[in-house]
Amino acid sequence: MELYFHWFDLLGIAVFAVSGTLAAWRKQMDGFGVIVLATVTAIGGGTLRDLILDSPVIWLTDNSYFLAIFSAAVLTILLVRNRLVIPNNTLQIADAIGLAFFVIMGTQKALDHGTSGFVAIMLGTMSGVCGGMIRDVLCREIPMVFRGELYAITCIFGGLVYVQLLGFGLAQMPAMLAGMVALLALRLAAIRWHLTIPVFGKKANDLR
Amino acid sequence: MELYFHWFDLLGIAVFAVSGTLAAWRKQMDGFGVIVLATVTAIGGGTLRDLILDSPVIWLTDNSYFLAIFSAAVLTILLVRNRLVIPNNTLQIADAIGLAFFVIMGTQKALDHGTSGFVAIMLGTMSGVCGGMIRDVLCREIPMVFRGELYAITCIFGGLVYVQLLGFGLAQMPAMLAGMVALLALRLAAIRWHLTIPVFGKKANDLR
């Protein structure tokens, strides 16, 4: 099980790195910009969570994360250079799998540090979405996650399912799996049927 | 006294959360964006201070902060939706009270960790202004606090009064109160008479 976890973790890392690479491509950054954006997108959320929990930052002692990031970035550059288009749907589904894993693992890590279930869900969501937020800030964009897609809400939902099931006395492993499946199902439904949450604000004006 | 402190703290948190909510409204963010902006505005400065001091982040173990933030955000949304306008003056005065409290408490916390008075004033000011800076960056704005209003200077002034009075041998409690009153008085004067500090730079050009 543990072994599967590490592979899912690397999958999530790699998918997030692809999204960072594509963002750097859209902004015409240089090779260093590509690597930085791929890296912060992939590990930014988890790093922030670890800093706040005062827990050792995981990639300080495990190079396999960077191997996953660099492989994903180089592969993406090669594909884009050769005009091979990555199907958007494939990316979104892989991203959803990585997200499910990140959020529930992040929630679990916070609980391990003795936080309340509420704070744990918040830190789990932070693990999933903050990397992308830093990516967008470095690209001078308002974070995508604020723009009405059903993304962050699915993280909160998955974390809630997990914490509730633990509260009902379920063992850790089935509760984690259930949380991941719940998150994944809602996220895939959102992708499939373009579910959105209402955008708040001055409706008449267009976005600036 | 301690009890009053906690209530002032929650007042400051709530007022900062209102300012984050209004910023999200202006940028037409979704419900998640509102919550994130309200939260980072309210706790961003204190979190950064705690990370730098290597002190446990306070909201990890106290949910009352989030209760204050969410209540403030929901109330603000309801008011704005119903076109009830929050008087700008009321907001600014509440913000000044919250600021006075945040800055002096942050300065005290740094002193408790053994920093010099100078660094303590810097960390106190950081507690007061960094939440708003992160809010503005996430909204793709140049931080308001850099724009000539007498805001950060009042934080430095209040911290200076507090640290000086401690240096003159005053007890902690009266020194804190004096620092808060000094900060509040200067901030209210700045609001009342539109005091500014000179903006530095290429005067002839307009802002980009």
Place this chain on the structure above:
Amino acid sequence: MELYFHWFDLLGIAVFAVSGTLAAWRKQMDGFGVIVLATVTAIGGGTLRDLILDSPVIWLTDNSYFLAIFSAAVLTILLVRNRLVIPNNTLQIADAIGLAFFVIMGTQKALDHGTSGFVAIMLGTMSGVCGGMIRDVLCREIPMVFRGELYAITCIFGGLVYVQLLGFGLAQMPAMLAGMVALLALRLAAIRWHLTIPVFGKKANDLR
């Protein structure tokens, strides 16, 4: 030797502070904005590195950093106000010296905390470039370091030389000096002959 180190450190800090001050000037910020930008540019990278390594943040207990920052900022303001232009070349060379020092010292600090050579080079580079990245984000710019100049690459190169020489059994002090010289030489060559690395992305469009 240690004494020289401290002076080089302060030189690097001061040069980075000048670059932050000039950025604030271009954006017409107020006096507080100048100080903040000078400070985050100078100590942002090192602070982030220390947080990630869970090492005490160095400026918490050493005021000489701020003395260097404030002196550099005030001097820069005076020069600019009096229309005395700082020769761009002088600045770039001073920046290269500061950068060489920051990156190799940062790499060494990471190795001292037991990271792999790879992660150490990454953290060393982070020490050198993240201050400037935060500066650019606060100025609402896409970080300059992503824009094709041979800057970050020189950091990676210098760190690599240092770590490799250590691996070959060289003593710490000559290895550090060799790493600094290698970084400095490549950076000066990049300045002299306008070396660039290819920018990745949609070539036909212009930058947004």
